[in-house]
Amino acid sequence: MKSKADKKNLTRRLAEIVGDDAVLTDEQELVVYECDAYTLQKNLPTAVVLPKSAREVAAIVRLCAELGLPIIPRGAGTSLSGAVLAVDGGVMIALTRMNRVLNVDPRNRRALVEAGCVNAWITRDAEKYGLFYAPDPSSQPACTIGGNIATNSGGPHTLKNGVTTNHVLGYEMVLPDGTVEWLGVEPDGGEEVGGYDLRGAGIGSEGMFGVVTRVLVRLTKTPPAFKTFLGVFDSVDQASQAVSDIIAAGIVPAALEMMDQLITQALEEAYQFGFPLDAGAVLIVELDGLAKGVEQQAKRVDEICRQNNASEVRLAKDATERAALWKCRKRAFGAIGRLSPNYVTQDGVVPRSKLPEIMRFIRSVSEKYELRIPNVFHAGDGNIHPLILYDERDPAQVTRALQAGDDILGKCIELGGSVTGEHGIGAEKIDFMSRQFSVDDLDAMQQLRRVFDPEKRCNPHKMFPGAKRCAEFAQKKQVAA
């Protein structure tokens, strides 16, 4: 926005579409939207607008196309990679007022929801039919389904159930030129759709292809039987070997999660679940399915844990204890606030068989930079989440924390993995893209982007090398370099 007059004009025209109460342009109001859960970079959008319908979204997007303004779609702002950062201003379209579950269709095992619908609300409305929505990111009580599409979100149960792209059948998207398209399976349609899989191409596109407004998700039958174990081990290596042995036995648990000692101690202090404080690693193994098969596999898992010197294998005694355990696990990041004033949550992936190697590497990084790095991760998927603790009041620590993250993600690439399993590239990991992909690989991605957004106005300055940064962050990176 060049002038105050321009901004006033924008405000007026947005208000004509959505009403005065759905447009925010005062700095004090905009500050809420200056970043998401990734806080190393911050910038104010020019305006935030809160539409109530796809029609309003389309009108806003057309106005932005006319004025040549960037648009930034935003759900609940739980992104950990700066995916919804307004790097260079622009109109932020927050979907939080479009949050209804429109229809649960048990006969077709589907639900139609608005993009701002909170992930956990789908299961809440579907469970009376014995159905649930499978992807369960830890932020599921807050994060929205539209945001889940943007990052192709996972969660602890992706080992068996898959991620967002495996469970979103179709969705409505307002393209950056204001046209509205339904991509994939229609609410009353069959599962086979002709032409290119534009639905699949758009999932994980980090809000760069358009604004998702309605979503058709697949619902899954709730398994009748669960068994959830807590395996207590002296070391991460022993727990990792148990993971490998479970897989080698032909068992695919619903979830296989590991937590190291620093995490279990923090969790114990915060939630008093009853974790052992002296254990090097705790493994959560959840089996689900039909009763007899789960029973049969549970015996095997118990044996495997004991063969790998588990000092204790505890079975959640009922649904309440199981729920308490998962609540605890999913709030692990929150508990870290007790250990450190600040932390960066990293998200890397290695082949499952390389877990012991990457964990040893993280320990060496922790020693090298003199920073504590607790680990809580999806062991079954090889998806690690080292939490690098630092104090932002000490600039040298900020620098070391950034370097530590850099080293760990570099090692993930070296081991044949990826720099992100579920959080996305966003503004945070742009520099890694050219380390993980060739120039041609990145060009092909840009070709796909141009199909949807030839002007590169939709959530710009993300994912690709050469993107603009927030001024303040450029300085921090310089210190780090």
Add this chain to the structure above:
Amino acid sequence: MTLKPRTISELQKLLPRSRGVDAVSLDAVADLIEHVPGDMTATVQAGMRLADFQTRLAKAGQWLPVDPPNPETVTLGGLLAANLNGPRRFGCGTIRDWLIGLAVVLPDGRLIRNGGRVVKNVAGFDLCRLFVGARDTLGIVVEASFKLLPLPEAETRLAKPCESLGQAGELLDKIWASGLQPTVLDLHRIAGGPHTLVVGFAGPSADVEAQSGTANALGFAEGASLDYDASFRRVSPHFTAVAPGNLVSTLRTLNGESYVARAGNGVIYHASAESPQLPSPDLQKRVKEMFDPEGVLPG
């Protein structure tokens, strides 16, 4: 024109010089690059036949959970290009659900990679999904990485010939509402025979046994074959897709025509099926223009 490159780099040289290629045969590019049983992943060149790939994986007790017709002749490239699947689709999903990485030669000769060899990965846009079902019109897949599953400990299939479509529909509703978790849920009527429901169960032997017992009580008999799928679809590859809840009412309109239906997915294969309207035609056209502006590959 059919291209028959001996190597990937030869394909990279051939493609940009060609126009209107009808097909690419990758018979010479057919190696298993890697199978890591502990990671439950494998990377394979696109010319390998599906059945050969499955044989290699089975040595470590694993498989790629898709079952399209004619696995002895279908290559992995062909499987991906046409998004092929079979009766186990209800329980196993489609190849889009198992693909984790691709190497593709684009029409201009560039070799690109997308995704990777790890089971969870959201770095960059997902071109993998786009290339599945693209029928070789955007680029030629030369290598693919997949997530795998352990081979089920036990597997069985049961069938029940029904007296009428109405009876089949009622039974289908019963199965849908029951605790059964079939991997196959098919309904077919071939050459004037009865409307026949087929269910399949796979997994731990205790579960398979228990579920078979429940199916027996509903009138299903063990020992059903899935051979109908390949033989029928060889002559009737076209399909009508409807929401699963509208399956029976749609089948009524077929007036006695033979069909094979994926009852859990709402896909009905039958001879008179008309090709569905292409959704989002403008976007579809832009994709093709963006990846193959010179028309090297089939339209």
